[in-house]
Amino acid sequence: MIRFNSAGLVLPAETPEQEPRTVLAPCTLALGERRIAVIGANGSGKSTLLRMINGLVSPSTGTVQVHGFDTARQAKEVRSRVGFLFTDPLSQLVMPVVCEDIELSLKTSHKNRDARSAAALAALARLGLEHLAERSIYDLSGGERQLVALCSVLAAGQDILVADEPTTLLDLANNELLQDTLDALDQQVIYATHDLDFAARADRALLVSGGHIVFDGPAAEAVAAYRRLVKYGSVTA
Amino acid sequence: MSASHQMLLGHYLSGNSVVHRTPLALKYLIVLLVGAAVLLWRIPAVGLGALALSVGLFALAGPRVLRAWAAPLRHLWWVFVILGIYQSILNTPLFAVTLVSGMLAAVQCGRLVLLTTTQAALLDGLERAASPVRLVGGNPATIALAVALMLRSIPAIATSVQEVSDAAKARGIQRNPATLAAPVVINTVAYAQRTSDALAARGIMERS
Numbered sequence: 005m006i007r008f009n010s011a012g013l014v015l016p017a018e019t020p021e022q023e024p025r026t027v028l029a030p031c032t033l034a035l036g037e038r039r040i041a042v043i044g045a046n047g048s049g050k051s052t053l054l055r056m057i058n059g060l061v062s063p064s065t066g067t068v069q070v071h072g073f074d075t076a077r078q079a080k081e082v083r084s085r086v087g088f089l090f091t092d093p094l095s096q097l098v099m100p101v102v103c104e105d106i107e108l109s110l111k112t113s114h115k116n117r118d119a120r121s122a123a124a125l126a127a128l129a130r131l132g133l134e135h136l137a138e139r140s141i142y143d144l145s146g147g148e149r150q151l152v153a154l155c156s157v158l159a160a161g162q163d164i165l166v167a168d169e170p171t172t173l174l175d176l177a178n179n180e181l182l183q184d185t186l187d188a189l190d191q192q193v194i195y196a197t198h199d200l201d202f203a204a205r206a207d208r209a210l211l212v213s214g215g216h217i218v219f220d221g222p223a224a225e226a227v228a229a230y231r232r233l234v235k236y237g238s239v240t241a
Numbered sequence: 242m243s244a245s246h247q248m249l250l251g252h253y254l255s256g257n258s259v260v261h262r263t264p265l266a267l268k269y270l271i272v273l274l275v276g277a278a279v280l281l282w283r284i285p286a287v288g289l290g291a292l293a294l295s296v297g298l299f300a301l302a303g304p305r306v307l308r309a310w311a312a313p314l315r316h317l318w319w320v321f322v323i324l325g326i327y328q329s330i331l332n333t334p335l336f337a338v339t340l341v342s343g344m345l346a347a348v349q350c351g352r353l354v355l356l357t358t359t360q361a362a363l364l365d366g367l368e369r370a371a372s373p374v375r376l377v378g379g380n381p382a383t384i385a386l387a388v389a390l391m392l393r394s395i396p397a398i399a400t401s402v403q404e405v406s407d408a409a410k411a412r413g414i415q416r417n418p419a420t421l422a423a424p425v426v427i428n429t430v431a432y433a434q435r436t437s438d439a440l441a442a443r444g445i446m447e448r449s
Contacts, residue, residue: 058442059441060438060441060442079441080444083441083442083443083444084444087442087443088442088443090435090438090439090442092435095435095436095438095439096439096442096443098389098390098393098436098439098440098445099360099361099389099393100252100253100360100393101253101255101359101360101361104359104360104361107361108361108443108445109443109445111382111445112444117361117365138255140252140253142252156443157443160443160444
């Protein structure tokens with residue numbers, strides 16, 4: 005279970021004339037559904053909200069807890085439970101060859117080199133990617149790269165996956181492939197997206213606007229609220 | 242990231258040749274011996290012999306690796322030409338041949354290690370080599386990862402230079418190094434930030 009306890013991020017003013025900037029207004033949430041979508045305009049605070057779950061961003065007010073661990077003070081424990089998938093897989097993949105990158109995720113859990121290689125191949129096989137094991141990450145298509153990045157996250161065995169616009173850079177076929185792959189996972193998945201069809205597949209959706217969560221409910225209703233917000237400037241119009 | 246940038250540095254080419262299977266320590270020893278030989282015996286026979294040896298070792302590693310032998314020449318031929326002309330004028334043409342061939346041989350032997358060894362194996366080797374830092378409270382794994390990240394960053398920055406240069410050309414702006422510097426530096430800092438986020442998110446290296 006993920007809990008936001010009045011958690012928010014307000015950046016202090018840089019000059020006396022400026023006002024402090026609210027990136028994410030304090031919010032209280034309990035996120036337990038299997039699939040949760042986060043939607044909203046660019047710069048609305050979606051990524052900040054997601055990054056708080058993994059501890060990449062610490063709240064300036066309140067706390068965020070994952071399975072009872074505080075994301076700001078117990079980042080190591082949190083990250084062993086929460087994987088994070090970035091928009092651009094090349095930002096995420098560190099090693100030049102696919103299996104080497106998966107092995108990097110397993111370095112702590114598998115000290116023996118051969119056991120680590122076998123575990124990396126098994127992790128690739130679970131997503132049907134074993135044929136990519138020896139390929140350079142630079143030779144892969146965008147979709148393959150994102151699936152490999154997903155595999156590198158899942159290999160570490162976390163039970164929550166946070167994905168920040170994972171389909172944004174993908175073509176239609178790879179977009180659908182990734183959505184189906186995410187759908188089939190046992191892990192809880194929380195994802196930000198601009199693809200409203202993808203958002204509508206979730207069990208619950210949060211609509212973020214100007215640093216505030218302006219709608220929290222069933223995904224279909226959140227998508228409808230977002231459309232109203234864009235068209236009329238209000239979720240209730 | 243362009244393939245040429247990868248090939249220039251030496252990007253692992255999978256294979257099962259005798260060179261691929263040679264232990265990392267022995268590969269390093271060959272690099273050391275070739276480097277020492279061309280430094281200590283500055284005669285054409287040693288320089289050209291070392292160069293021929295590098296071609297032989299590349300051939301032994303398989304046709305894909307052999308095809309990669311010429312990559313530095315395609316991109317950096319002008320460096321070797323300038324060096325050769327400079328040494329011909331300053332010393333003798335024979336010395337220029339010795340120096341350029343010896344230098345190229347040493348570079349090629351170094352590249353052969355990168356072309357025939359997985360980065361994971363390189364990291365493991367480096368980690369073992371750096372293990373004495375434990376005595377002073379250091380972490381060899383962190384040192385090895387830092388080197389891996391440095392290797393990964395070089396082609397990324399080269400690609401950034403190329404992209405900024407292309408963007409400037411597309412807008413009709415002259416290729417002025419001063420104009421290109423600021424966006425490349427900003428891109429590099431952003432790249433470093435993304436890498437840091439990715440490592441932190443994967444729990445590989447916590448940010449302070």
